[in-house]
Amino acid sequence: MTLARAFYDRPTLDVAADLIGKVLVHRTGEGTTAGAIVEVEAYIGESDPACHAAPGLTPRNEPLYGLPGFAYVYLNYGIHHLFNVVTEAAGRPAAVLVRALEPLDGVRLMRRRRAGDRRPGAAIPDHELCRGPGSLARAMGISLADNRADLCGPSLYVEDRGTTCSALAWSSRIGIRVGIEYQWRCYVAGCPAVSGTRAHGREPKAEGRRPVP
DNA sequence: GTACAGATAAACT
DNA sequence: GTTTATCTGTACA
Numbered sequence: 001m002t003l004a005r006a007f008y009d010r011p012t013l014d015v016a017a018d019l020i021g022k023v024l025v026h027r028t029g030e031g032t033t034a035g036a037i038v039e040v041e042a043y044i045g046e047s048d049p050a051c052h053a054a055p056g057l058t059p060r061n062e063p064l065y066g067l068p069g070f071a072y073v074y075l076n077y078g079i080h081h082l083f084n085v086v087t088e089a090a091g092r093p094a095a096v097l098v099r100a101l102e103p104l105d106g107v108r109l110m111r112r113r114r115a116g117d118r119r120p121g122a123a124i125p126d127h128e129l130c131r132g133p134g135s136l137a138r139a140m141g142i143s144l145a146d147n148r149a150d151l152c153g154p155s156l157y158v159e160d161r162g163t164t165c166s167a168l169a170w171s172s173r174i175g176i177r178v179g180i181e182y183q184w185r186c187y188v189a190g191c192p193a194v195s196g197t198r199a200h201g202r203e204p205k206a207e208g209r210r211p212v213p
Numbered sequence: 214g215t216a217c218a219g220a221t222a223a224a225c226t
Numbered sequence: 227g228t229t230t231a232t233c234t235g236t237a238c239a
Contacts, residue, residue: 041232050232060223078221080233097232118235134233144222175232195233 002157008068012087012094016042016186017210019085019158021165024101026140027155031109033140035101035130036163039187039194041173044094050179053093063148064093071156073147080134083142085151101130102193110139132195170210183211
């Protein structure tokens, strides 16, 4: 069942925690891909220096100020698309960055989209297809065209398949230079599809319970 | 284990 | 015109 707008119209940390275990689905002309969300980060308000809303309203970050339940997609480092879910009421800029999925449907299509990322012949394990926000967007076929997409619409949405997650962990967010004092990254502990652990050794030390802002 | 290229939009001077 | 940015794969020691 697709999550309703009310799901996103709540405190961002609540939405982040509740998104873990939900299933992100993208229907395109190429086919449908879907995966269970295993890692997210919260970006909350103009007072959060790592949030794109920190400089105030701009044409780029305008979706953050809009209605909850819409997509905020942007190009990072000129190369990677990053997919965010807008949360909280209009006028309150906040979002959840989806960082990693455990692939469920359309694994062949994901692998085809990722082909060329690596040397030809090197097979990508399932749990690496959507590990990391840039890889996730590529495997799911998410691009700037999906910016401002309504997640309560028919093609890009999050659904609840009734799966529950144990072992939720919180840590500092990855890849940012400011705002590292907030432990607003939420992930499934021990899940191989979660980014940050293996390749680059930048797993944040702090691992704890849900933070109280 | 660390270093670095890659390639672009948007904010800033 | 310049700088930066929610990153990833590859190349090295």
